[in-house]
Amino acid sequence: MSRQVQINKIVGRLVAKKREAVSLTQEDVAGRLNLNTESYGRIERGVTPLTVSRLVKLATLFQCGIDELVLETSTGLTGQAQYIANMLDGVSSSDRDEIVKIVEKICALSHKKHLKSIKPY
Known part of the structure; x- marks a missing residue:
């Protein structure tokens, strides 16, 4: 499978x-893109690549x-950080500050647990 086909499948x-997360059907989205349902389905299956224009419309x-x-959401630290940043989008500054404090406490507990599991020399 070529790299382009792989990318099309991932994007699709x-x-x-x-689309499912926002509770729209393929028919709903196809109509808004002025496509028939089959053509839109090919985009989701990765058969047809998305144009930049359609990508902007979908976003x-x-x-x-x-x-x-x-x-794709990465399991690497950078990807996870971006995922968290996306979740915090729209959260007030004061609420974000509280969330950061909670995460700091969780990390401190996790580090303590990890350090306890390490055997000294």
Whole structure:
């Protein structure tokens, strides 16, 4: 499978996931993109690549960033940090401060637990 086909499949899967998350059907989205349902389904299956124009329309329709439609969530630290940042989008500054304090406490507990499991020399 070529790299382009792999990318199309990943993007299609992410688009489908986001569409489902906002409770829209393929028919709903196809209509808003002026496509028939079969053509839109090919995008979600990765058979047809997305144009930049349609990608922008989908991001607007799903009320998300374009990055959420083209980047898989990574298990790496950077990807996880971006995932958390996306979740905090729209949360007030004071609430974010409280969330940071809670995360700091959880991390401190986790580090203590980890340190206890390490055997001294």
